[in-house]
Amino acid sequence: MSESKDFLRLKVEEDLKAGKYQNIVTRFPPEPNGFPHIGHAKSICINFGIARDYQGQCNLRMDDTNPTTEDTKYVEALKDAVTWLGFNWNGNVRYASDYFPKIYDYAVQLIQMGKAYVDSLNEEEIREYRGSVTEAGRRSVYANRSIEENLALFKGMKEGKFKDGEHVLRAKIDMSAANMKMRDPLLYRIRHSHHFRTGDTWCIYPMYDFAHCLSDYIEGVTHSICTLEFENNRDIYDWVLDALELTPPRPYQHEFARLGINYTVMSKRKLLELVNGNYVNGWDDPRLPTIAGYKRRGYTPESIINFCEQIGIAKANSMVDVAQLEFCIRDDLNQKVPRVMCVLDPLKVTIENYEGEEEIDASYYPHDVPKVGSRKLPFSREIYIERDDFMENPIEGYHRFTPTQPVRLKHAYILTCKEVIKDANGAIVELKATYHPDSKSGADTSGIKTKSAIHWVSAKHAKQIEVRLYERLYKIDAPENVEDLNPDSLHVNTHAFIEPAVISEKVDVRFQFERQGYFYADPMDYTDEHPVFNKIVGLKDSWAKKSEAPKNTPKAEAKKAHIEGDVAPMSTEELARFERYTALNLNTEIANTLARDEALSHFFDETLLHVKSPTTLANLVANEVARELKKELPLNFGATEVAELVMMLDEGVISSKIAKEVFEAIVHTGEKPKAIIESKGLKQISDPAIIAVMIEEVMAKNPDNLAKYQAGNTNLFGFFVGQVLKQSGGKANPTIVNELVSKKLNHG
Missing domain, CATH: 1.10.10.410 (Arc Repressor Mutant, subunit A)
Structure with a gap:
């Protein structure tokens, strides 16, 4: 039995070993009264994951016992969420309403056994009679009715002879129980409402606590897994099944901690308030934590599942940082999506010494992404750059375009500014520049030193698009109500320009817009005539920096529209390292990471003496090695081991994914990479x-x-x-x- 398994799987293994069950059956039993959210995703992963891991089955069952709030559209949303996450339920979708006749029979059986009675107290009296935590309750005088009278009344309830609230059916348990839920809980109530599946067949409906355990039993569920708020309900769950003396095997309830995420609400009531109050644009609004919202925003099923696996299964409630979910989508998309150029706030640049047009061949993927593909970038005399990539009076540490500082255009040439053109109000409307013909990327002989590369698009060829930029829906980390909503959670930009291949070639639906973030072609509103892209997530988490940034200082004013991830200026030593690393053709983000960390830089330089593969090495050091150095513990590896790993990566002996697995083994065992690969049979299949x-x-x-x-x-x-x-x-x-x-x- 592995110690790395969560407590639920350990319980399943214990039950199998003891012969308690022959086959494992779990279920995902949501109430169809709202769209499923990220908390449901965790439950889906647990229930379907356990069934998968132990060759069992998982049922999808709708807990449709309240006709006043349920709807077919919610059923479809729940089915879609499970399917989108990649899981398959056993057989057809099940419904608690499928079992209404059987559940009714069980209720009659309890009455016949003297274990249930029809109560005629009103709702307020029932609450008053229940007592308190420190005071025992009082049993209703109607509990003394005879079995025959109770059976007749319950039958009359079923036949519609009474009004809503006139009678209820209650279990006869213990009005002084420490667990107040056991003080004669309600089993049935009258609801003269149309049910979306059973129509007007029924006017009495079982309570959750009665229907749930019996539905589990009827379906042969072995492990009824639910969140901690149902912990006190477990006593009722067990009482009903025991009181009816049902034939074994029977299910047992097990609870896990529900998911809580900061800057997020997951109460169905609060989500419904947002939707019905038009605070958001429907259940699939990309700002909502609904599965439909994440799906429309551009999240992938893999990122959601990875997030659920990372946070694990605990017995105590806790709050998860939303940044962890954002990390999971970045981590997933980083290895998948094409890199393209899009200018969100365009500033026109006229290159005075350039004539004609040309096409520049540019890869969609950096060296460390194991995918192939390229496109033609049109280049012409007039281009657009990002407005905040130029600063007329640069602040200290600003490394992009200025009147005195040249800049490289990504994949293209180096530009030098010649003139700044302003309107009557003093706002910059255009730049005049010259390009250096001998500075083309990949064939640069100009000798000109630049400190950064910026993205751009050809003004003549670029496609105008709509970009929807999302921030967190709430402005505080523990929101309570609509007053806590972030008024700036959505910005619609209709004047962005993107390189033409994105629209004409459609190589993907998700993209990394260079230096901006990850974006997704909106599945509902996108057309070729009016392309619409949703921002999935930024390249780095700048939320904390934004919320803590000083206001109204000259530097803050100058950087209002800063690119996510901008940080403090480099020191002279860091800048020297940065220039040395970019000269090795490392991308600027990796070069920046290495340059700013002296220990990381030293490890990279030392390892580079053993293997001449700076790009592969830099990615391994900036990600895997950096994580271990941060732990400030003695290392089980050194430059020679990492160099050996890099060589095998470059030779195609192993893949990037295998390299990560091997590195983890090195960290824990100190073994040589070749020995690990041989012993575990991890060689890459290239045949x-x-x-x-x-x-x-x-x-x-x-x-x-x-x-x-x-x-x-x-x-x-x-x-x-x-x-x-x-x-x-x-x-x-x-x-x-x-x-x-x-x-x-x-x-x-």
């Missing part, structure tokens, strides 16, 4: 013949998606690549997989 067989198997298992791809849904390309990599256990060479999947899909 095209073996990979081709995997591709055939994946396509044979997914005929529906294959048909959809062939019908024009090319977004499924990533699905097939992911399935092949999954089938190989992450060992298949991603570049070869991409190439062979493309050939198979497009040429048969």
